[in-house]
Amino acid sequence: MNTDQLDMNLLRLFEAVYRLGSVSRAADAVGLSQPAASQGLTRLRLALGDALFVRAGGSMRPTLRAERLASVVQPAIAAIQDVLREDDAFNPSRSTMTLRLHMSDIGEARLLPELIAALHRDAPGMRVQTAPLAHTQIADALETGSIHFALGFLPSVRGTERIELLSDRYVVLVRAGHPLLAAKQEPGAVQDLHQLEFVAVRSHAETFRILQELGLDSRLVVTSEHFLALPAIIERTDLAVVMPRAIALRFTHTERYALLSNILPRSKFTVSLHWSPRFNLDPAHQWMRRLFVELFTKSGSASES
Template identity: 55%
Template sequence: MDISGLDLNLLRVFDAVFRHGSVSRAAQELSLSQPAASQALTRLRQLLGDPLFERMHGGVRPTPRAERLAQAVRTAMATLEVALAEAHAFEPLEARKRFRLHLSDIGEARFLPPLMQALRQRAPHVLLETLPMPMAEIADALDRGSLDMAIGFLPGVTGTQQQVLLSDHYALLLRKGHPLLRGSHAPRMNLKSLKSLEYVAVRSHSETLRILQTLDLESRVRLSAAHFMAVPSIVRQTDLAVVMPAEIAARFQSEGDYVVVDAALPESHFDVSLHWSWRFAREPANQWMRQLVQEVFQQQ
């Protein structure tokens, strides 16, 4: 077909419908009415001579022609976005941009203080907004641009560009003076010792729950908490234990009220990575922010 008369807005609608599997959600993203999005899709169907999407329960699914077209459309749009963005250099001292970042609650406590200190010095007018999301939604949010980057142990996030920031493992955090620590400050616990403990489980951290389930310790959970932030205070005032990243646990131990205990925890090693979308990989502001995040991690 001759593309000289093709309205590029039709391709924006096609891309949004393909990613969302829904005309209504695509219209919402593009700030269009649903009839306007449907009309744009109809025009593109007529131009290409293909239905492109078929109705199904809860949305639409692409035809084989749409599947083949989708990657080419996304690549072309990303190339245009980068070309337009490169015309505007990012000046951090003057910028008033908002960066949106996925972090868990424990990630906020660990990484936001040094990151905000660095931003205050280098980009004092920039706004940083954290938007914690379910793991299954992160890649799509990065691709849409509703998230600029995500930091964490995110094994379910695929199809993104990523950089490992640090490697860590899970350990136990107990209060100093815990009955099992008598005669030894930090023994390495075997399974029998682990089964004698009682635990705090944090529902927002699925890997710690997996470890407790793998060791058949669910019956030893005495508190199931929604978030992490109150857990260290609870551990300090009780005999409960919590499974958590060793690097963060060591920071609590340095306060003097806690002991970090290595244990035979299954599949306990993991990487904390920075994730971003290839669509915005060369956008100057995002490049600058990713570099800053990596510098901050290297200094910790």
């Protein structure tokens, strides 16, 4: 058998003749004239070395070879047609996809509550998995589809599509009743920070950079692997932490914490949504991008005092 003589059109014609039992009806179904359909069927017979169909009464009856071929060709054509006929509109209410995201622990605290609430409302069947990746791995993970999106302040990530979602800045958080607050109503000078000792999260390099620029890296006494431990440490000690203002404000609402008014060097940053250009036209991707923009750009910047 010379498979080079086969193409998709011949297989579509074969499937139509098999299904309809008529060359003329098959020609109409695939958009060919009857002579062209007859010529195509002859080509297929020669390529396969089999008659494929024999006349029986008023219809075309398949040979055993045609039966075996149809058992493979019909599901293959049906699968291709299903893909080509997919509705361009993603239906989130019926989706059961698992959304895979790169996020840091602070990113989870800042973004996940609103995201999960929106998905629970609009896409209740969707699942979410988050995992922090090394920044050097993010672009490849997006390209291969092992994650759908990366969210955060990721200036070293290159070769991705990106939308800026929100702005924020780093601030210093201490416990309410901290001695520095008691000694000075508005401890706003950079020099005041040299009276503090600090705790930091290892995965957030920007906080280390800020402490270093202020000459405070020697005042770092606790380095934690996870953000979750920091609030309890701050509440029970006189240590301070550098963290995004949007997160810090959540703690000050409890009246157990306070923000210092110090303006930190190069403290502003943007949180962006990253994805691979490969998925620009994917309907689910497009819906998720619109959702992220709707959720996190509507409130504007978080960097204002």
